[in-house]
Amino acid sequence: MGQKVLLFLLHVFIPILVIAETNSQDFLGLQSVKDSWKNTPPSWVSSDPCSDWEGIGCDNSRVTSIKLSSMDLKGSLSGEIEKLSELSTLDLSYNKDLTGSLPQSIGNLKKLSNLILVGCSFFGPLPDTIGSLQQLVFLSLNSNRFSGRIPPSIGNLSKLYWLDIADNNFEGTIPVSNGSTPGLDMLLQARHFHFGKNQLSGDISDKLFSSNMTLIHVLFESNELTGPIPSTLGLVQTLEVVRFDRNKLFGEVPSNLKNLINCTELYLSNNKLSGPVPNITGMNLLNYVDMSNNSFDSSDVPSWFSTLQSLTTLMMESTQIRGELPVALFSLPNLQTVVLKNNLLSGTLDIGTTYTNHLQHIDLRNNLIAGYKKSNTGYSHELILAGNPVCEETGTESYCKVSDSQSNSSGSYTTPRNNCVPSQCSSEKTSSPNCKCAYPYTGILEFRAPSFSDLENSSQYKDLEKKLWDSFESHGLSVDSVSLSNPLKDFNNYLQISLKVFPFGQDRFNRTEISGIGFLLSNQTFKPPKYFGPFVFHGDGYENYEVLPTSNKSSKSSIGIIIGAAAGGSVLVLLLLLAGVYAFRQKRRAEGYSEQSNPFVHWDSNKNSGGVPQLKGARWFSYEELKNYSNNFSVANEIGSGGYGKVYRGNLPTGELIAIKKAAKESMQGGREFKTEIELLSRVHHKNLVSLVGFCFERGEQMLIYEYVPNGTLKDSLSGKSGIRLDWMRRLRVSLGTAKGLAYLHELANPPIIHRDIKSTNVLLDDHLNAKVADFGLSKLMGEDDKDHVTTQVKGTMGYLDPEYYMSQQLTEKSDVYSFGVLMLELITARRPIEHGKYIVREVQKAMDKTQDLYNLGGILDSSIGLGTKLIGFEKFVDLALRCVADVGADRPTMSEVVKEIEAIMQLAGLNPNAESASTSASYEEVSKETAPYTFDYSGAFPPSKIEPH
Structure with a gap:
C-alpha cells in the first residue's frame, strides 16, 4: 500500500520538484534492477536514469534499451524488470557473474525485440512465457548454463530472425508443433538455428524443416541427437551452413541433400551414418x-x-x-x-x-x-x-x-605493427598496432564454421581486421585499431581468434564505448568476411574505465530542483516522510539481495586460507534451502563420504537431482579446498567435468552443490561394488572421456588448470557411463608468470603421483598425464596402484613381452574386461599408458595427443569416439540410481614424507 501511495505522489510531485526525464514507473523498475546487482556504473546514483545513467537509452522519458555488456555486473535479474514496458533491447552480455534463472515476468516485456545474454551464467529452464514476446527478433542466450527443454512456445515468435541457444545444457527433443502446441517449425522468418554444444537428444522430426523456411544456418553439432537426418532438410534451399556433426545420428543420408545448392559448409562427421x-x-x-x-x-x-x-x-x-x-x-x-x-x-x-x-x-x-x-x-x-x-x-x-607440426591445428598470425616502433608500455598497458600504449578491450572471436582450413594465410585475417575497424568506425565508436592473434581450431572445429580493441585519442575506454563495442559484436551488427562464417564473441571484463564528465543535463536538473523546491514546499515534509519509509524498505530488500550476491561477507581470510573466493557464476543456496532439498540431510539421502565430509542427494523444485557435499566440522583442510574447488569449477564447463551447480557459506557451513552423477566412481565399478560391469569397449570410452576433461583443463581453460589428483575415485560415471572428472580441491592454476610449471608443495595420492614432481616440486600438466597413465593401467587390471606392496607400473613393465599375445599381461588383467573376446587395440592402449608414465615429463604426450590416440584405438575397435554410450546404466546388472555410490575423497592430501617415489 505504501509503495502505491509513494508512486502516486511521485507522479504528482516529481514534475514540480525536478525537471526529470525518466518515467516514474520505469524509474522504480530500474531501481529494483539496480538493487539486485553489484558493480553498477558509478553514474547510477543520479535520480534521472534517462539523463545520466550509462547504458540506459530512452525515448520520450521511457526506457527503451539497456546495454551493459562487459560491465562486470554481479547478481541476478530482478522480476521487476517487467515495469519497463517500453523496453525493446536488453543486452547484458559478457557479465560472467550474472546468474540465477530468468524471471517468468520477462514475458511481460511485450515490446522487447532484442534479448541478448551471451556469456553470462544464467541457469535453470527457460520460462515458457518467453513465447509471449511477440516482437522478438533476436534471441541470443548462448554460453550460459540454461537447462531443461527448449520451450515449445518459442514457436509463437513469428518475427524471430536469430535463435542462438548454443553452449548450454538444454536437453530433450527439438519441439515441433502438434495441434494446439507450437514448435520451432513455425519459425518461418528465422534465418539462424544455433543449437550446438548442448545435450539435445531424440530423433529430429521431419516436420522441423519445410520449403517455406528461410534458414541459412542450421548448427546442431555436439549434441546427443539420434535417428536419421530428416529428408525435409533438403527442402530448405536457402541453407548455407549445415552442421550435424558429433551426434548419434544413424541411417542413410537423404539423397535430396544435394538440392542444397547454396550450401558452403557441410559437417556430418562423427555419427553412425550408414x-x-x-x-x-x-x-x-x-x-x-x-x-x-x-x-x-x-x-x-x-x-x-x-x-x-x-x-x-x-x-x-x-x-x-x-x-x-x-x-x-x-x-x-x-x-x-x-x-x-x-x-x-x-x-x-x-x-x-x-x-x-x-x-x-x-x-x-x-x-x-x-x-x-x-x-x-x-x-x-x-x-x-x-x-x-x-x-x-x-x-x-x-x-x-608424422610430426607434431603436422597435427597442429593453430596458426602463428599476429597483427603486425603499422610502420612504427612499439612503445615501451607499463606492465598493465599494451602497445597497439599503431604503437600507442593503452588498455585494450579483449575477448575471443569464435567462428563456428569457417570455410577455410589454412590457418597461416595472413590475407584472410587482414580482411577481418579491416571489417572490424570499418564496423567500429561506421557506428561512431572511438577505436584506434584492432589486433588479432593466436588463431586455433578447438575440439569442435571452431576457429578461435584473440581480439584486442584499442581506444582512440586516450588510453582507455569509458563504459558507454565498451557497451557499444560489446553490443555491436553480441547483436551480430558486425558482419565478418563471408568465408569466416557464423561467429560468437566471448568478451572479457574491462576494469580500466575512463570516468565520464558530469552530464550537462544534471545542471538543468539542479535548476529545476531549486524552482520546484519553492513551488512544492507545502508537501515536501509529507513526501520526504513517505520516501523515507519506502527507502528503508528498499534498503532492507537490497540487503537481502546483497547477502545473495555477496554470501562471503563473513569470510575469514585467516581461518579460511586466503581471500574471498572469486566466482564466475555459481548459484548461492541458503542453508534452509539445502536442508529442505535433502530431507534435513537424512541418512537415507546420504550417498557418499570422504576425508572432506559427507555427500547427500538433493532434489530441486525443478526436479533436478543434485549432490550436496557438506564439509565435516573437523575437516582440517576444508577452507582451502572449499575455496579452490568453488573458484575452479565455477569457471570451467565441459561435459567430462562434474558441473558445479552452486554453494552454501552460511551458519559456519561449507557446502558445494554439484550435478548428480548417478553411477558413482570408476573405482567402485572396477571393484564390483557398484554392480556395473565395464567391458573393454566401455573402458575405452571412460578413458577417452577422462582424457577429454583433462585436455580441456590443460589447453582450453583460461588460465590452464592442473588437476593434481587424478585417480579412480575422482572419476564419476553418469547415466550412460560417460566419465566426469571430479574433486578439484588440490588443483592449481597456471598463471601467466608460471611459464611451464608451478613450484609448489607436493600433494597428490600415493601411487598416482608423478615422481618428477615429487623430486623437483615443479608441477606441470605432465604430472596429470602421469596420473592418467596409472589410471589407464588401473582400468585394464582393476588393481589399486599400490597393492600388497606391489606398484602397478612396475608390475606391468616386468610382465610385458611384446612378442606374446596381449603383451603377456593376461595374468594380471581384470577378469571382467572380456578376455573371452578380442581386445582390439589393447596393445596400443598399453603402449600409450606406458608413455604417459615415462619417468621424464618431456617424454610423455600431452593430453590432447592422448585424446587423439585413444580415439584412433576406438576407431580401430569399430567404435565412434565422439558418440556416447548408447545404453543407459539401467541396462547393467544390479544398478540403482537411488543407491549408486557417490564418493568424494580428499584423503589424498598427505605430507610429502609419506610419498614413496618408484
Whole structure:
C-alpha cells in the first residue's frame, strides 16, 4: 500500500520538484534492477536514469534499451524488470557473474525485440512465457548454463530472425508443433538455428524443416541427437551452413541433400551414418566438407571429389572409400586440405603438377597406397603417407613420418605493427598496432564454421581486421585499431581468434564505448568476411574505465530542483516522510539481495586460507534451502563420504537431482579446498567435468552443490561394488572421456588448470557411463608468470603421483598425464596402484613381452574386461599408458595427443569416439540410481614424507 501511495505522489510531485526525464514507473523498475546487482556504473546514483545513467537509452522519458555488456555486473535479474514496458533491447552480455534463472515476468516485456545474454551464467529452464514476446527478433542466450527443454512456445515468435541457444545444457527433443502446441517449425522468418554444444537428444522430426523456411544456418553439432537426418532438410534451399556433426545420428543420408545448392559448409562427421557415401554432385558452392568417422558402405572414390570447384577442405577420415585418388582432385583451384586417412585407398598417389600453393596439407595415412609418383616440380608442403605399403620398404622418406607440426591445428598470425616502433608500455598497458600504449578491450572471436582450413594465410585475417575497424568506425565508436592473434581450431572445429580493441585519442575506454563495442559484436551488427562464417564473441571484463564528465543535463536538473523546491514546499515534509519509509524498505530488500550476491561477507581470510573466493557464476543456496532439498540431510539421502565430509542427494523444485557435499566440522583442510574447488569449477564447463551447480557459506557451513552423477566412481565399478560391469569397449570410452576433461583443463581453460589428483575415485560415471572428472580441491592454476610449471608443495595420492614432481616440486600438466597413465593401467587390471606392496607400473613393465599375445599381461588383467573376446587395440592402449608414465615429463604426450590416440584405438575397435554410450546404466546388472555410490575423497592430501617415489 505504501509503495502505491509513494508512486502516486511521485507522479504528482516529481514534475514540480525536478525537471526529470525518466518515467516514474520505469524509474522504480530500474531501481529494483539496480538493487539486485553489484558493480553498477558509478553514474547510477543520479535520480534521472534517462539523463545520466550509462547504458540506459530512452525515448520520450521511457526506457527503451539497456546495454551493459562487459560491465562486470554481479547478481541476478530482478522480476521487476517487467515495469519497463517500453523496453525493446536488453543486452547484458559478457557479465560472467550474472546468474540465477530468468524471471517468468520477462514475458511481460511485450515490446522487447532484442534479448541478448551471451556469456553470462544464467541457469535453470527457460520460462515458457518467453513465447509471449511477440516482437522478438533476436534471441541470443548462448554460453550460459540454461537447462531443461527448449520451450515449445518459442514457436509463437513469428518475427524471430536469430535463435542462438548454443553452449548450454538444454536437453530433450527439438519441439515441433502438434495441434494446439507450437514448435520451432513455425519459425518461418528465422534465418539462424544455433543449437550446438548442448545435450539435445531424440530423433529430429521431419516436420522441423519445410520449403517455406528461410534458414541459412542450421548448427546442431555436439549434441546427443539420434535417428536419421530428416529428408525435409533438403527442402530448405536457402541453407548455407549445415552442421550435424558429433551426434548419434544413424541411417542413410537423404539423397535430396544435394538440392542444397547454396550450401558452403557441410559437417556430418562423427555419427553412425550408414549406406552409401552421399552423392553431393551439384553442390558447387561447397567450401568445407567433413563426413569423417561414420559407418558408410565401402565404395569407390566418389566422382564429386574432382568436380567441386569451390572446395577448400575435404575431410573423409574412416569412411570406407576405396580405389585410386584421381589426380584432378589435387587440381581444384581453392583446395587447401585433404584428410582421407584410415580408408581403403590404393594404387599409386599422383598429385600431378597443376595444384596451387593453397594446397598445404594432405593426410592419407593408414590406407593401402602402394606408390607415390613424384612430379618434376615436387609437392613441397605437408604430405603424410605413414601406415601405407609405400612406406613399408624404407620408411625414411619425410612423408612416412608424422610430426607434431603436422597435427597442429593453430596458426602463428599476429597483427603486425603499422610502420612504427612499439612503445615501451607499463606492465598493465599494451602497445597497439599503431604503437600507442593503452588498455585494450579483449575477448575471443569464435567462428563456428569457417570455410577455410589454412590457418597461416595472413590475407584472410587482414580482411577481418579491416571489417572490424570499418564496423567500429561506421557506428561512431572511438577505436584506434584492432589486433588479432593466436588463431586455433578447438575440439569442435571452431576457429578461435584473440581480439584486442584499442581506444582512440586516450588510453582507455569509458563504459558507454565498451557497451557499444560489446553490443555491436553480441547483436551480430558486425558482419565478418563471408568465408569466416557464423561467429560468437566471448568478451572479457574491462576494469580500466575512463570516468565520464558530469552530464550537462544534471545542471538543468539542479535548476529545476531549486524552482520546484519553492513551488512544492507545502508537501515536501509529507513526501520526504513517505520516501523515507519506502527507502528503508528498499534498503532492507537490497540487503537481502546483497547477502545473495555477496554470501562471503563473513569470510575469514585467516581461518579460511586466503581471500574471498572469486566466482564466475555459481548459484548461492541458503542453508534452509539445502536442508529442505535433502530431507534435513537424512541418512537415507546420504550417498557418499570422504576425508572432506559427507555427500547427500538433493532434489530441486525443478526436479533436478543434485549432490550436496557438506564439509565435516573437523575437516582440517576444508577452507582451502572449499575455496579452490568453488573458484575452479565455477569457471570451467565441459561435459567430462562434474558441473558445479552452486554453494552454501552460511551458519559456519561449507557446502558445494554439484550435478548428480548417478553411477558413482570408476573405482567402485572396477571393484564390483557398484554392480556395473565395464567391458573393454566401455573402458575405452571412460578413458577417452577422462582424457577429454583433462585436455580441456590443460589447453582450453583460461588460465590452464592442473588437476593434481587424478585417480579412480575422482572419476564419476553418469547415466550412460560417460566419465566426469571430479574433486578439484588440490588443483592449481597456471598463471601467466608460471611459464611451464608451478613450484609448489607436493600433494597428490600415493601411487598416482608423478615422481618428477615429487623430486623437483615443479608441477606441470605432465604430472596429470602421469596420473592418467596409472589410471589407464588401473582400468585394464582393476588393481589399486599400490597393492600388497606391489606398484602397478612396475608390475606391468616386468610382465610385458611384446612378442606374446596381449603383451603377456593376461595374468594380471581384470577378469571382467572380456578376455573371452578380442581386445582390439589393447596393445596400443598399453603402449600409450606406458608413455604417459615415462619417468621424464618431456617424454610423455600431452593430453590432447592422448585424446587423439585413444580415439584412433576406438576407431580401430569399430567404435565412434565422439558418440556416447548408447545404453543407459539401467541396462547393467544390479544398478540403482537411488543407491549408486557417490564418493568424494580428499584423503589424498598427505605430507610429502609419506610419498614413496618408484
